[in-house]
Amino acid sequence: MRAMDSLERTAANLQDTGERLASKGVELGDGMQKVAKNFSNAVDKSVAEQPLTTLGMAVAAGFILGAIWKA
Numbered sequence: 001m002r003a004m005d006s007l008e009r010t011a012a013n014l015q016d017t018g019e020r021l022a023s024k025g026v027e028l029g030d031g032m033q034k035v036a037k038n039f040s041n042a043v044d045k046s047v048a049e050q051p052l053t054t055l056g057m058a059v060a061a062g063f064i065l066g067a068i069w070k071a
Contacts, residue, residue: 046054 043054
C-alpha cells in the first residue's frame with residue numbers, strides 16, 4: 001500500500017511539474033514573440049531613418065558571425 005501511495009504522489013507531482021513547465025513555455029514563447037516584433041519594428045525604423053548606418057551594422061555583424069563560424 002505504501003508503495004502505491006508513493007507512486008501516486010510521484011505521478012501527481014510529475015503531472016504538476018509538467019503543467020507548470022508547459023505554462024512557462026507558453027509565457028516564454030509569448031515573450032519571444034514580443035521581442036521579435038519590437039526588434040523588427042526597430043530595424044524597420046532604422047532602415048527608414050538611417051539606411052547607410054543600418055547597412056554598415058549589418059555588414060559588421062555578418063563579418064563577426066563569419067569570423068566566429070570560421071574559427
